[in-house]
Amino acid sequence: MTLDTATKAGLEDVVVATSSICYLDGRRGVLAYRGYDIHDLAEHATFEEVCYLLWHGRLPNRAELGELQSQLVTSRRLPEGVLRLLRSLPPSNAMDALRTVVSALSHFDSGANDMSPVGRYRTSVAMTAQLGSVVAISARIAAGGGVIDPDPALSHAANFLYMLTGKRPSQLEARALDVALVLHADHEFNASTFAARVCAATLTDVHSAMVAAIGALKGPLHGGANADVMNLLLGVGQDATDEKIEETIRARLGRKEKIPGFGHRVYRTEDPRATHLRRMSEELCRRTGNLRWFEISQKIEQVVKAQKNLNANVDFYSATTYYALGIPVDVFTPVFAVSRISGWTAHVLEQYANNRLIRPRAEYTGPQYPQTYIPLDRR
Numbered sequence: 001m002t003l004d005t006a007t008k009a010g011l012e013d014v015v016v017a018t019s020s021i022c023y024l025d026g027r028r029g030v031l032a033y034r035g036y037d038i039h040d041l042a043e044h045a046t047f048e049e050v051c052y053l054l055w056h057g058r059l060p061n062r063a064e065l066g067e068l069q070s071q072l073v074t075s076r077r078l079p080e081g082v083l084r085l086l087r088s089l090p091p092s093n094a095m096d097a098l099r100t101v102v103s104a105l106s107h108f109d110s111g112a113n114d115m116s117p118v119g120r121y122r123t124s125v126a127m128t129a130q131l132g133s134v135v136a137i138s139a140r141i142a143a144g145g146g147v148i149d150p151d152p153a154l155s156h157a158a159n160f161l162y163m164l165t166g167k168r169p170s171q172l173e174a175r176a177l178d179v180a181l182v183l184h185a186d187h188e189f190n191a192s193t194f195a196a197r198v199c200a201a202t203l204t205d206v207h208s209a210m211v212a213a214i215g216a217l218k219g220p221l222h223g224g225a226n227a228d229v230m231n232l233l234l235g236v237g238q239d240a241t242d243e244k245i246e247e248t249i250r251a252r253l254g255r256k257e258k259i260p261g262f263g264h265r266v267y268r269t270e271d272p273r274a275t276h277l278r279r280m281s282e283e284l285c286r287r288t289g290n291l292r293w294f295e296i297s298q299k300i301e302q303v304v305k306a307q308k309n310l311n312a313n314v315d316f317y318s319a320t321t322y323y324a325l326g327i328p329v330d331v332f333t334p335v336f337a338v339s340r341i342s343g344w345t346a347h348v349l350e351q352y353a354n355n356r357l358i359r360p361r362a363e364y365t366g367p368q369y370p371q372t373y374i375p376l377d378r379r
């Protein structure tokens, strides 16, 4: 039997399934959820509206949005056993803690293995709400702070900042994170979403698919890049001159190192999400009275463009946006997950609804068949 060979490494440009959730045109720099352009959504929609849009395929009316908001609010509180587990974990990478605790959540959810459409949807909503709480509480425990109870009067974004920092955010801060969550919510068949779909296609439960996605997101080529960007900026230092910044970037490129926050598998233009994050980063840095991280970012962007003709991606300006919001660097990638779980769950719901096991083939390149088996004492 002859097999079709995907000639491009990393499945570049290989279309592996149909999906009605996310439209991406890398040549024109277009991103749309269910047909709605990301620029319109970033300007007008809330994260909760986007969740509804991704899960149901259309925007909610006021009553539908209200119902979803109260379902999310109801699910924010974590079971006592999960809080105990969070407190018992040794200091570790925040994504490791998130992966472990999301897996543990299923033990405290009697409906976790309810694979009916209603059950899968209920789990998706609950996990989206819980993820924000897990990330905020885990960060507070890591910093030696007390756990803050969720505030039902706050939006998903505002409540997350409140549970993380212990301060009710200003309108600007809450909206900035809300927009960041809208921008990160879905991105077609990115690595973590694909991992989630592969998992779901075995008809395993939603929690298992989310754990797979979180594992994929952690990597520095995917969601891990936002923390790497901030560590790059901190390494360069606030007082660095333009010459020093240029020298640092050139040296890294000279060693063939990747600059985090640049390049993209799909976009050949500017990542449309970066346009909003750049603006937000500038505005938030200005409000904190320290524009320096934004200015350094701009200089790095200029050097990388000149040297490699690469554009900033979603992770580049989300770093300084989160930093200006007072989010600890270790928590940047978990914040990506707080948003992307809406897209992951939309994709697994789509997969379950029209499922076939995802089981591709490999082109074999190992030793020639057949090899003669040599008994152990003659090798």
Ligand SMILES: CC(C)(COP(=O)(O)OP(=O)(O)OC[C@H]1O[C@@H](n2cnc3c(N)ncnc32)[C@H](O)[C@@H]1OP(=O)(O)O)[C@@H](O)C(=O)NCCC(=O)NCCS
Residues within 6 Å of the ligand: 010, 220, 221, 222, 223, 225, 257, 258, 259, 260, 261, 262, 263, 264, 265, 266, 308, 310, 313, 314, 315
């Ligand atoms: C996103 C990314 C993984 C896409 O990878 P990809 O499509 O497999 O592209 P490649 O890694 O094959 O890169 C193609 C070329 O661009 C270069 N390149 C890509 N991203 C680069 C970066 N961030 N810094 C420096 N060079 C980069 C590669 O070195 C390669 O150059 P070469 O052909 O001279 O060897 C890649 O751009 C990257 O690693 N970026 C940094 C991490 C990051 O920001 N990830 C978040 C993505 S949203």
